[in-house]
Amino acid sequence: MPGRPRSRDAAGLPAVTPDRIIDAALELTARHGVESWTLRQLAGAVDAYPAVIYHHVGDRDTVVTAVVDRVIAMYELPPAEMEWRSWWRQFLTNLRLVFMRYPGVARRVALNGPSVEAGGPTVDRAMRTLLRAGFEQDEAAMVCRLLVSQACLFISLEDDQRKASEVKAQISGGWGEPPVDPDLSGLATLSESVHERLADPEKNRDYFAELFDYAVDRVLDGVQVRLDEINRGS
Structure with missing residues (x-):
């Protein structure tokens, strides 16, 4: 018709x-x-x-x-037999490399977590590394959530800052200027650090990766301290 x-x-x-x-x-x-x-x-x-x-x-x-x-489903899980800290360090690095290609996914995971179907294999292996290290099941679950959510929140921050790159550059430029008050020595030290980074394009480009690595390492440090307490019977 x-x-x-x-x-x-x-x-x-x-x-x-x-x-x-x-x-x-x-x-x-x-x-x-x-x-x-x-x-x-x-x-x-x-x-x-x-x-x-x-x-x-x-x-x-x-x-x-x-x-x-x-x-x-895109990121690679490290081998299950790896030492717990090395496993988590590699896993979260792999997570960032994938999530940063799809802005907003990290925020969704931080807020809601993955579905059981998609996230089940990851959670299973992650939990087993922590249980094997010496955590009891409830605390292992808390550590697992802590590490994943902190990593996702940092990736979310990176997503937002990349979108607002022009505003970020203007603000960063201001922080790279010497303070007017000479008594603000701490601020002067920060300004010098920011200025050096802004003056080096390669160093500035790697800022997000360096910040992510630093944050992950410090959180893992805290988890290690807690694990040492458990293993000493504290």
Whole structure:
């Protein structure tokens, strides 16, 4: 009949499937961040109506959960037999390298955690490293949550600062100037450090990675102190 909508095959369009929808949502997340694309944009990316997204996957939150699950599947888990601290150091480094490619995912994980299906293998191995090190089950669970949430919060901070890079540069430039009051010696020391970093593009580029590594190491230091107490029977 004249005016009847053509099928996708007749129009030369690929079929809309759940996997294709999640692929498109993953690409939008990499480009714009997980919180910055709309369901209408996603529908446009797969040449379909928003109702088709609902039919195949669900609402936006359901799609985002699927995106987070897909991202979680991308990072590599260190070998289970590694010493607990080395395992966590490597795992969180791998986590950052993947999460920073998909802005906003780290914040979602920090707030809500992963789904059991996606995060189960990671949590299982993470918990076993802590139990083997000497933590009881309840405290191992607390340490696990602490380490993952702190890493994700730092990655989230990096996501936000990269988006506001121009404002950040202006503020950083101000902190790199010597203080007006000569008695502010602590501030002068900080200003000198900021100035040196801003003057060295390579050092400035690595700032986020250095801050992340420093934060992870210091949190691991604290966990090690607690573990030493447990092993001494304190």
